[in-house]
Amino acid sequence: MSFFSIPFIIIGLFILISSFFIVKQQTAAIIERFGRFTSIRQSGLQMKIPLVDRVAGRLSLKIQQLDVIIETKTLDDVFVRLKVSVQYKVIKEKVYDAFYKLDYPHDQITSYVFDVVRAEVPKMKLDDVFVRKDDIAIAVKTELNDAMIEYGYDIIKTLVTDIDPDAQVKEAMNRINASEREKIAAQFEGDAQRILIVEKAKAEAESKRLQGQGIADQRREIARGLEESVEVLNRVGINSQEASALIVVTQHYDTLQSLGEETNSNLILLPNAPQAGSNMLNDMVASFAASNQIGEAMKEAKKNPPKK
Structure with a gap:
C-alpha cells in the first residue's frame, strides 16, 4: 500500500461511517435527499446514502409541556394572571406535517392559549374564575385540538395551574376572608357564652329548688317535733300555750349554748341579760x-251582734 492510497482509505472510512446513524427511542428522524423529503426513520440503527441523504431534523415523540402565562x-374589572400548562405530543403518523407545516409550535400554541383565555375570562367574575378554571382548561384544549391536529400535534391535556389576582385585590380578599372567619369565631364564642349562661341559670334554679325543698323538709320536721313536744307536755298538765312558750325558751337557751361552743364566732345576741329568758316567757x-x-x-260579738 502506497503513501498516496492512505487518504483514499480515510475518505472511504469516513463515507462508510457517515452512512449509518442512530435514532433514539421515542424520536423520529427526517431524511432529505438533495433538500427534498425522502423518508422518516424510527428508533434504532439506520442507514442513508452518504453525501446524498442527510438528517434534516429530529422530532421527539414524547409528551411535552408548555407553560403559558x-x-x-375579569368581568368585574380585576386584572388577573393565569398560568396554563399545555401537554402535547407529535402524532407518530403525522411527523411530516409536524416538521414541515409548522416552524415554531410553541409560539402557535401560545397564541391560541392567549386567544381562548382572553375570550373566556372577561365573561366571568373573579370568584367564577377560581370556580370554573376547569371550564377554561377544557375550552383551551378544544380550541387547540381543532387547530393543532392539522399540524400533526395532539393536545393531551390543558390545566389552569395558577390564578394570581392583582396584589391589592388579594389583600382585599384576605381581609374579607379574615373578617368572615372572625365573624364565625364571634358567633361560636357567643353561642358558647349563651350556653354557659343558660346552663349556669339551670344549675342555680336547680340549686334553689333543692334548697327550698330542703328548707321545707326542715321546717316540716321542726313542726312535727314541736307537735310531738306539745303532746308530751300536755300529758303532764301543761296547756298548749305554756308548752309553746317553754319550747321557745328552751330553743333560746340551746341557741345560746351553740353560740358559746363556737370559739371563732364574733356574733353578739341582743338582748342577752340573765333575765332575758324569763322576760321572753x-x-x-x-x-x-x-x-x-x-x-x-270576737266570737261573742258574732253571736250577739248589736241591734240597730
Whole structure:
C-alpha cells in the first residue's frame, strides 16, 4: 500500500461511517435527499446514502409541556394572571406535517392559549374564575385540538395551574376572608357564652329548688317535733300555750349554748341579760292570754251582734 492510497482509505472510512446513524427511542428522524423529503426513520440503527441523504431534523415523540402565562381582566374589572400548562405530543403518523407545516409550535400554541383565555375570562367574575378554571382548561384544549391536529400535534391535556389576582385585590380578599372567619369565631364564642349562661341559670334554679325543698323538709320536721313536744307536755298538765312558750325558751337557751361552743364566732345576741329568758316567757304567756281574750270577744260579738 502506497503513501498516496492512505487518504483514499480515510475518505472511504469516513463515507462508510457517515452512512449509518442512530435514532433514539421515542424520536423520529427526517431524511432529505438533495433538500427534498425522502423518508422518516424510527428508533434504532439506520442507514442513508452518504453525501446524498442527510438528517434534516429530529422530532421527539414524547409528551411535552408548555407553560403559558396570560394577564387579562375579569368581568368585574380585576386584572388577573393565569398560568396554563399545555401537554402535547407529535402524532407518530403525522411527523411530516409536524416538521414541515409548522416552524415554531410553541409560539402557535401560545397564541391560541392567549386567544381562548382572553375570550373566556372577561365573561366571568373573579370568584367564577377560581370556580370554573376547569371550564377554561377544557375550552383551551378544544380550541387547540381543532387547530393543532392539522399540524400533526395532539393536545393531551390543558390545566389552569395558577390564578394570581392583582396584589391589592388579594389583600382585599384576605381581609374579607379574615373578617368572615372572625365573624364565625364571634358567633361560636357567643353561642358558647349563651350556653354557659343558660346552663349556669339551670344549675342555680336547680340549686334553689333543692334548697327550698330542703328548707321545707326542715321546717316540716321542726313542726312535727314541736307537735310531738306539745303532746308530751300536755300529758303532764301543761296547756298548749305554756308548752309553746317553754319550747321557745328552751330553743333560746340551746341557741345560746351553740353560740358559746363556737370559739371563732364574733356574733353578739341582743338582748342577752340573765333575765332575758324569763322576760321572753312572760311576754309570750301574756301575748297568748291577750290573743285568747281578743278571740273570745270576737266570737261573742258574732253571736250577739248589736241591734240597730
